[in-house]
Amino acid sequence: MPPHPVDAVMAHQRAESFTRRSIKTALKDRLLRLAVSMVDLTTLEGKDSPEKVRALCRKAIHPHDRPADPPIPSVAAVCVYPSLVPVAKSALAGSSVRVASVATGFPSGQYPLDVRLRDVFEAVAAGADEIDMVINRGAFLAGRYAEVAEEIRQVRAACGPAHLKIILETGELETLDNVRRASDLAIEAAFSAPGAPPPGDGDVFIKTSTGKVQPAATMPVTLVMLEAIREQWFATGVRVGMKPAGGIRSAKSALHYLVMVHETLDESWLSPRLFRFGASSLLNDLLRQIFKRATGRYQSADDFAEA
Numbered sequence: 001m002p003p004h005p006v007d008a009v010m011a012h013q014r015a016e017s018f019t020r021r022s023i024k025t026a027l028k029d030r031l032l033r034l035a036v037s038m039v040d041l042t043t044l045e046g047k048d049s050p051e052k053v054r055a056l057c058r059k060a061i062h063p064h065d066r067p068a069d070p071p072i073p074s075v076a077a078v079c080v081y082p083s084l085v086p087v088a089k090s091a092l093a094g095s096s097v098r099v100a101s102v103a104t105g106f107p108s109g110q111y112p113l114d115v116r117l118r119d120v121f122e123a124v125a126a127g128a129d130e131i132d133m134v135i136n137r138g139a140f141l142a143g144r145y146a147e148v149a150e151e152i153r154q155v156r157a158a159c160g161p162a163h164l165k166i167i168l169e170t171g172e173l174e175t176l177d178n179v180r181r182a183s184d185l186a187i188e189a190a191f192s193a194p195g196a197p198p199p200g201d202g203d204v205f206i207k208t209s210t211g212k213v214q215p216a217a218t219m220p221v222t223l224v225m226l227e228a229i230r231e232q233w234f235a236t237g238v239r240v241g242m243k244p245a246g247g248i249r250s251a252k253s254a255l256h257y258l259v260m261v262h263e264t265l266d267e268s269w270l271s272p273r274l275f276r277f278g279a280s281s282l283l284n285d286l287l288r289q290i291f292k293r294a295t296g297r298y299q300s301a302d303d304f305a306e307a
Contacts, residue, residue: 015219057091089127100130109134156193183228205241216246245278
């Protein structure tokens, strides 16, 4: 595919401009709750245990046990390693919260393809609603684009009914030109997977980061990825989802991202069906801001369980 050169100076200036938008009080209250509903709570540590996942699922369903008007929504998903998918599936039964699982050799993406595909098959069989895959950045940076695209196609086919989020690990891609090329490649490959149903709105996401590499999500990187999504939407009428992940910790930053999404795409993307935050630490600040606006004072940090 021909590359789409990115004007890095303009991308940074445009991204910075979204931080200067004024948001009215009533809209801010709505957007804070909307942002809560877009969070993917994640635990991806070597010490993960069934009880830790169950506790995370309880918080996902009821982010705060204090009554609020309007109520605090559940988050979008809980993301765990494949071996813990059955635990999360059981804990979230009957709720609107989806189960996501990292697969395909997370976070390196360097495992043999048959191992990565088996990861996907097993996670989906265990009940995962969403698969977060990582591309092989070594292959991409070496210019082996066809290899990367074929791996994405095979993972997309292996997902079956599960939705696919394609992690680019933008902190390792070095330039915004590479971010745009990887975004285009990922979308095109997912849309051409043999044996997979044609993607509908939100069936495929592109995602910035694993959260294991710095820098993770940034507004210029996310803007470039949103522009790739916009081009696919104009060409096919299908909406690809977007997930910035890692480094978004404050409610203020989350609102800046929502402004950018609205102005780059349109209001239809302001839904967990099409936009997510991969930022577990963000949830508590969103809650603090919601209760601050309701009560006039900040809650103690002890009032919020760790996500």
